[in-house]
Amino acid sequence: MAKHIFVIGGVLSSLGKGIASASIGFLLQKMGYKVAMQKLDPYLNVDPGTMSPFQHGEVFVTEDGAETDLDLGHYERFTGLATNRNSNTTSGVIYENVIKKERKGEYLGKTVQVIPHVTNEIKRFIKKLAVDNDIVITEIGGTVGDIESLPFLEAVRQFRLEVGYENSMFIFLSYVPYIPTAGEVKTKPTQHSAYKLREIGIQPDILLCRCEKELDEEIKQKIALFTNVSEKNVFSAIDVDCVYEIPKIYFDDGMQSRICQHLRIEERNVDFSRWDTFLNNIKNPQDGNIKIAICGKYIEHKDAYKSVVESLYHAAAWNNVKLYIKWIDSEAQYTSQEYHSLLNDVDAILVPGGFGIRGIDGKIEIVKYARTNKIPFLGICLGMQVASIEFAKNVCNIEDAYSSEFNENCKNPVIALMPDQKYIDDIGGSMRLGAYPCKLTPDSLAFSIYKQENITERHRHRYEFNNKYRDIFEKHGMKFSGTSPDDLLIEIIEIDNHPFYLGVQYHPEFKSNPENPHPIFSAFIKAAKNN
Numbered sequence: 001m002a003k004h005i006f007v008i009g010g011v012l013s014s015l016g017k018g019i020a021s022a023s024i025g026f027l028l029q030k031m032g033y034k035v036a037m038q039k040l041d042p043y044l045n046v047d048p049g050t051m052s053p054f055q056h057g058e059v060f061v062t063e064d065g066a067e068t069d070l071d072l073g074h075y076e077r078f079t080g081l082a083t084n085r086n087s088n089t090t091s092g093v094i095y096e097n098v099i100k101k102e103r104k105g106e107y108l109g110k111t112v113q114v115i116p117h118v119t120n121e122i123k124r125f126i127k128k129l130a131v132d133n134d135i136v137i138t139e140i141g142g143t144v145g146d147i148e149s150l151p152f153l154e155a156v157r158q159f160r161l162e163v164g165y166e167n168s169m170f171i172f173l174s175y176v177p178y179i180p181t182a183g184e185v186k187t188k189p190t191q192h193s194a195y196k197l198r199e200i201g202i203q204p205d206i207l208l209c210r211c212e213k214e215l216d217e218e219i220k221q222k223i224a225l226f227t228n229v230s231e232k233n234v235f236s237a238i239d240v241d242c243v244y245e246i247p248k249i250y251f252d253d254g255m256q257s258r259i260c261q262h263l264r265i266e267e268r269n270v271d272f273s274r275w276d277t278f279l280n281n282i283k284n285p286q287d288g289n290i291k292i293a294i295c296g297k298y299i300e301h302k303d304a305y306k307s308v309v310e311s312l313y314h315a316a317a318w319n320n321v322k323l324y325i326k327w328i329d330s331e332a333q334y335t336s337q338e339y340h341s342l343l344n345d346v347d348a349i350l351v352p353g354g355f356g357i358r359g360i361d362g363k364i365e366i367v368k369y370a371r372t373n374k375i376p377f378l379g380i381c382l383g384m385q386v387a388s389i390e391f392a393k394n395v396c397n398i399e400d401a402y403s404s405e406f407n408e409n410c411k412n413p414v415i416a417l418m419p420d421q422k423y424i425d426d427i428g429g430s431m432r433l434g435a436y437p438c439k440l441t442p443d444s445l446a447f448s449i450y451k452q453e454n455i456t457e458r459h460r461h462r463y464e465f466n467n468k469y470r471d472i473f474e475k476h477g478m479k480f481s482g483t484s485p486d487d488l489l490i491e492i493i494e495i496d497n498h499p500f501y502l503g504v505q506y507h508p509e510f511k512s513n514p515e516n517p518h519p520i521f522s523a524f525i526k527a528a529k530n531n
């Protein structure tokens, strides 16, 4: 029977529940347990696919094509394990399922209620992940006291009753602020939040207190007394410079022992060797600094590019360089001259994914700058599409080249919807979502990076390179070094006589982690370093 850990947040949002859950996942996974992680989101959207990155940050895409919360990215990066469609659900899905069942008459005329029908649906979802896994870690979105998260908390309260104490554990992430005018930390918000949790029948087993500095014993005793948690189970979760330090901090504090004792599982060795090398490289890089420009329209909300940024850090660490990111607002309508002065101190340029016409002209200028000045360039998804438009305009002299995403009636849609749509997934409307195979051309930059002919990468887009323009592009020196195995879809573009120019229709950033940086990012950073 799988053991369950529930991670619940109190006091306020943004305490880093995702990272805390991922760090616990890391420790258990490294002990050799089969771990699965999931996030329950209290909002009513069916998935985050249609939510604005300005508000919600990145949409993380799983291998099987689910558009999910960005916390799943943390889970994958910390555990190295792939999540899937069953790793994220929302109140929207839960209620949708209950209502569908009601319409089909599955409740046999009973009054359909939050308890037990909605809570049963939630428990059913949690149990899905328990199959073939030793430990399921379930993070509950939102903060204790929110109306929205109540059904989830009620469901996990019932869950404990069903599976028993030693098969379930509640970890409560709270906040202990330091108040400068009083010159001390305050435990009251944590006390009240824990009362609130107990009010709904959940007694936390472990308390993780976010704080600026390590809490002293006296404070921990006080928190333990008021929250009814054993003092040994009250941990400080201090602010850190780099989130990847957190598993080690938990480990040094002995959290794994407390978890193993509670769940009655064997405490095994945790091998930190590769992780430590990575951390050491991040903190003390030996080969200098590099500066990478990321050009996008969501730069005010950097979480929108979470996986891209993390992938750059992973690759920088293994290249032994310190990474600086220069954010360039593609919507700012700079002149070419201004772009030149903005970009002349960067070692490489990355244009990430995105949707819609806003900022496109700026991106075209930026890609032109990278191509003509021979600055290492990586275009991801929309970035690759913009690179194609730029190449069409400025190299192939197709003046009105564009994407039909930005102008349905444009005369030369070098990026367009595929006529037969055979690759399209139902979920997410007409998007190509999730992992798709790609065949690489030998003797290409792409092949030299992956060192194999067949790869799979994750996608999230509607539009594709328009095959009508293949010949003219090739005539002008564009190489299509990666295509779908049936050769219908262009997956990778590159050009010769450039230190590094690569556009990929997929999102390599979803498959990078600190122990195994993605080869594209490694090669890109290496090119930046040599620039």
Ligand code: GLN
Residues within 6 Å of the ligand: 352, 353, 354, 355, 356, 380, 381, 382, 383, 385, 405, 460, 461, 462, 463, 464
């Ligand atoms: N907007 C583009 C498309 O739908 C690119 C999407 C992306 O960058 N993820 O094809």
